[in-house]
Amino acid sequence: xxxxxxxxxxxxxxxxxxxxxxxxxxxxxxxxxxxxxxxxxxxxxxxxxxxxxxxxxxxxxxxxxxx
Numbered sequence: 001x002x003x004x005x006x007x008x009x010x011x012x013x014x015x016x017x018x019x020x021x022x023x024x025x026x027x028x029x030x031x032x033x034x035x036x037x038x039x040x041x042x043x044x045x046x047x048x049x050x051x052x053x054x055x056x057x058x059x060x061x062x063x064x065x066x067x
Contacts, residue, residue, distance in 0.1 A: 003006070003032060006061070013063045015064060016064075019060070019061050019063070020059070021060075023056070023059070028060075032064050042064070043062045045060040046058070
């Protein structure tokens, strides 16, 4: 579900904009990697796992040019 919500937000961005997506789903990292592999305009800048009582998976992506 995080990728679906991110795609909706991503569609409203312009080239070069950065989106940070927080998720509690451990499958978020591979889901975002698969999304980036399918869509050339998605560039993963970083994926960070944070622990603060609950694990949060942070995906930071930049919108590039869709080829």
